[in-house]
Amino acid sequence: MDRTNSADISFKKVSELVSTYYELTKPGITLSVVASMLIGFLMGSAGSVDLFLMFHATLGTYLIAAGTSAHNMFLERNLDGLMRRTSKRPLPAYKVTPRQSFIFSMTLILAGLLYLISMVNWVAGLVSLATTIIYLLAYTPLKRISALNVFVGAIPGALPVVGGWAATSGTVFEHGMWILFGIIYCWQIPHVMAIAWVCKGDYEHAGFKMLPKNDPKGIKASVWIIVPLLLLFPSVYKLYVMGLVEWLYLAGALLTTIGFFYYGVRFVINRDVPTAKGLMFSSFVYLPLIWIFIFLDWMIL
Numbered sequence: 001m002d003r004t005n006s007a008d009i010s011f012k013k014v015s016e017l018v019s020t021y022y023e024l025t026k027p028g029i030t031l032s033v034v035a036s037m038l039i040g041f042l043m044g045s046a047g048s049v050d051l052f053l054m055f056h057a058t059l060g061t062y063l064i065a066a067g068t069s070a071h072n073m074f075l076e077r078n079l080d081g082l083m084r085r086t087s088k089r090p091l092p093a094y095k096v097t098p099r100q101s102f103i104f105s106m107t108l109i110l111a112g113l114l115y116l117i118s119m120v121n122w123v124a125g126l127v128s129l130a131t132t133i134i135y136l137l138a139y140t141p142l143k144r145i146s147a148l149n150v151f152v153g154a155i156p157g158a159l160p161v162v163g164g165w166a167a168t169s170g171t172v173f174e175h176g177m178w179i180l181f182g183i184i185y186c187w188q189i190p191h192v193m194a195i196a197w198v199c200k201g202d203y204e205h206a207g208f209k210m211l212p213k214n215d216p217k218g219i220k221a222s223v224w225i226i227v228p229l230l231l232l233f234p235s236v237y238k239l240y241v242m243g244l245v246e247w248l249y250l251a252g253a254l255l256t257t258i259g260f261f262y263y264g265v266r267f268v269i270n271r272d273v274p275t276a277k278g279l280m281f282s283s284f285v286y287l288p289l290i291w292i293f294i295f296l297d298w299m300i301l
Contacts, residue, residue, distance in 0.1 A: 040164025
């Protein structure tokens with residue numbers, strides 16, 4: 001084998017290894033965490049953004065979020081192998097060993113935590129640590145015990161925006177950050193419930209309890225979905241009332257929430273897989289649209 005072929009093979013192996021470890025970090029979830037943090041940072045900056053601090057907050061948040069996602073894969077490696085949608089993840093597909101994934105995930109978590117504490121502030125670091133602890137030690141094991149995990153899991157899902165606000169303000173006692181937290185929290189419950197309904201067979205096969213007990217007709221699930229959707233309306237409006245955003249955000253956010261609510265009502269009426277898919281896909285676009293309206297409002301007005 002000549003040197004060129006040898007170099008090509010080595011490069012391919014390195015590329016595959018990097019791709020595998022990147023997959024361990026659940027890139028979609030990790031980037032959504034960073035996006036939420038950045039929205040919190042912008043909203044908490046009161047019009048004067050420290051770009052260097054934002055860079056440090058972004059890097060630290062990315063590291064700890066990536067590590068948390070990777071450690072979740074480590075903890076659920078055997079269960080992931082039982083579900084069609086996750087069976088090709090790095091651990092069940094034997095692309096990395098459990099030991100390798102453990103070392104990788106813990107290194108990222110510790111690096112991210114230390115980076116946030118040293119380069120941003122200790123409040124942002126503690127918020128990120130709380131996010132990781134609740135996600136890994138409360139939500140992850142609760143998924144096999146009770147469908148109430150949906151409400152617990154929504155907490156670490158919503159905390160990154162608090163971490164972003166804390167990164168620039170150094171406090172967790174400002175009203176605006178908790179309104180943003182409430183928006184993400186209320187969004188996440190119908191989002192997860194819709195996914196659980198669509199992937200019900202997969203979850204049940206792996207032993208995950210993502211839907212309410214004794215609810216064959218989906219009545220309980222409908223209540224769990226429709227109440228957070230209703231709460232989204234006063235939550236998105238509250239930001240405007242507080243003077244944190246202007247009419248551009250308000251118009252876009254209310255229209256988007258009406259659309260999201262519409263798909264929730266469709267599910268409540270039919271309670272079947274097609275309407276659950278509609279709700280699921282609408283949830284995929286809802287939060288990014290809210291963030292876009294906040295960003296445009298912040299940029300233009």
